[in-house]
Amino acid sequence: MLRLAIRNLFQSRARLVITAGGVALSLLLILTLDAIFQGVERQVSAYIDQSGADVFVAQQGVRNMHMASSSLPAAALGQVEAVPGVGSVTPILYVTNVVSIGDSRNVAYVIGLPDGAQAGGPARTVAGRGLPRPGEAIIDRSIALKAGVGLGDEVKILGRAFTVAGLTTGMVNLVSSVAFISMEDFRQARAGSDAVSFLLVRARDGVPPADLAARIEDQVGGVTAQTTAEFAAGERRVIRDMSTDLLAIMNLVGMLIGLAVMALTTYTASLGRRAEYGVLKALGARNADLRLTVVFQAMLSVALGFTAGLALTFLLAALVPLTGANLLLLVKSDSLVKVGVISLVIAGASAVLPVVQIGRLDPAQVFRGGLGR
C-alpha cells in the first residue's frame, strides 16, 4: 500500500509540484512571519548583547532600553562603584533621536559615552575610531553608505553638527541604528543636566552577575539592576508580547491556507484514482489499507512541502539582506517544531475527505463502469 501511495504521488509531476509547492508556500508564510519577528527580537537587543557589561543599572522601575527612558542622579555612579564585586562602572546617556545627513533623517539610539568608556561602546568598528571625542560621532556603516557619507563628513545629531569619526556595524535594525557621541556633547545638547541614563557595570572576576545585580539593588536606592542577559531578554519580550496576537492570527490563516491546498490536492489525487481504489476493494483490499494509503500520501506530500518551505525560508533569509533592507530573518528551532506540528495537522485533516470517500466506495460499481473516467 505504501508503494501504491508513492506511485500515486509521483505519477503526475505537475500535480506533485503544485501540491508540494502550495504546502511549501503556506508553511513559508508561517515560517517567514516567525523569522521576521525573531530577527527583530535579535536586532532589538543587539546593543545590549554587545555592550560588554555584566549588569545594567537603570532608574528604579525601568527594565527596558528600547522605547524607554531612564534617568539616574550623578551620585548613583559613586554608590554603585562602592558595591563589593564591582569591577568598573561606565555611565552612558541614551535617547532615541535622529541622525540627519543632508535631507535624510535616520532614527537612532544616540549613546553618549564618557572618555575611556570600558563598556557600552561600539562592538565592531569597521572604519575610524571606536570611541568619539567631543565634536565627533560614530555612526552605522549602512546608514553612512545609504546617505553617501564617510569619515570626516558632517552629520547632525540632537540638532548639533558632528564629524563622522568612525563607522560601526552589527547594531542596525529595520527602523533604527545606534550612533555614539561624547557624553560632553550629549550633556550640552540636553540642557546640561548631570544625570545619566544607565550605568554599565562589569563584575570582578568570579563574581556572578546575578549576585552582583541583587547586591546593587540592595545597597543603592532608587535603581533597578539587571544582568545583561535579563535586560536583553526583557527587550526581546517587548517584541514578543507585542506580536503574540498578530502572530497567532497570521499563523491561523497560514494554516488554513495550507489545509485548503492540501485538502484540494489530496482530494483531487484520490478522485483521479477512484477506479483503482475500487478495483483494489473488489480484489479484497481492506478499507483500512486504502485509508492508510491516502494518509501516507498526504503525509509524504506535506513532508515534501515542509522541506521545500524550509529551504525557501532559508533562501529568503539569505536573499533579503542583499536587497539592502535591514531586515533579519531568523529561523529558530521552536518555530520549526510549531510548523512541524501544523504540517501534521494539515496532513491529517486533508486526508479526511478522501478517507470518507473511500469508505463509501462500492467495489461492484467498478465492474459496472460507474467509476472510471
Add this chain to the structure above:
Amino acid sequence: MRLAWRNLIQERTRLALSVVGVALAILLILLLQGFLRGMFQQIAAYLEHSPGSVVVAQDGVVNLLGATSLLPQGAAEDVAAVEGVSSVVPILSQFVILDFHGKKQPAYLVGYDPAIGGGPWDMVEGSEPVADDEVVVDRVLAQRHDLGLGDRFQIMDREFTIVGLSQGTTSWMTSFLFIRKTAAEGLVRVPGATSFLLVSPEAGEDAQSLRLRLSGITGTQSLLKTEMIANDSKLFGKLFSAPIRLMAGIAFLVGTLVVGLVIYTATVERRREYGVLKAVGAPNRVLFGVVTLQALVASAAGSLGGVALAAGAASVIMRLRPQFLIILEPSAVGGAIAAGVGMALLAALLPARIVANLPPAEVFRR
C-alpha cells in the same frame, strides 16, 4: 462558455476547495493591508485630535512617535511671541514600557496641562488627572489588563492611580497614557522639560506661513501636523511594509497555485474532449478561452468569498482583540479582486500549454 462552466462544476467538491483556497489567500492579503491601514490611523490619532495645526519639535526631530524630542528652555515663550500665534500647548511625551503581570506593554506617555489641552479627546469614564499621581489610560488597555478606575500601577519609579478611561487611544503595538506635565517632568527628572509645542494660528492666519515664521527659532523645527502624521506613517510603514509585501506576495502565489491545480486537473481530465474539439476545427484561441474562463470563474468566486471572509474575520478579530483596527478600504478590495484576476491568468498558463500542444489526430488513434 457552456463548456467552461460544465467542466468547472462537474466536480463540485474540487471547485469548492479551490474557491476556499483562493478566498483564504485573498483574506490574508486583505487582512494584512487592513492591519497596516488601521495602524496608520491609530498612530495618527493623537495628532489628529490634539489642538493646533503646527508642531514645534527639537531641531532634527520630524516624528512624534519615532524619536524623543527635548526643546530648548524658553522655546514655548519664543513661539508664543511670534506674530500670528493664537495658542501654544506644551506636551512632554515619551515611550515607556509597562510591566503588567509579567507582560511587557509599550505605552506612549503624554504629559500635558489639563487647563491648556493636549490630553485625551474622548473620555468614556472618570476624569482628567488633577494630581501628579493620577493617570488616564485607554479603555481597551485597561480591559486587556483587568484594570479599572481607582486601580494603581507603576510607571517607571512612581505609582499612579487610574482616574479616567479614554477611547480611540490604542493600537496593537502601543497605547496612549495621559498624566499631568509636571508628573512627566518628575518621571524623566527634567523640571520644565517640553517635547513638543502644539501651535494654533490666529483666525485668518495660514498654518503654512506660520510654520515658516516659526522656523527661525534656534534649536527647534516646525512642521505642519499633517507633515508629522505623514512622517510617522512613513516610519512605521518602513517597519511593516517590507514584511507585509512579502507575505502578500506569498499569499498571491498560493492562490495562483490553487487555481492552477484545479484548472490543470480539469484540463488533463478533458484532454480527449479538447482533442476532439481541435479535430473538428476549433482554433487554439477558443480552447484557451475555455481554459482561461474556468480559471477566471474559480478565482472570481474565490476573490469575492475572500472579500466576504475578510470583512467577517476583521469584525471578529476587532471584537475579540479590540486593540486591532482593521480597515478594509475599497481600493484594497479592488486590488484583491485584481490580484484574483492575476492569479487566474497565471494559473491558466500551464493548462493552455497542454491544450496548445494537443495533437488533434491523437484522439482518433486511441
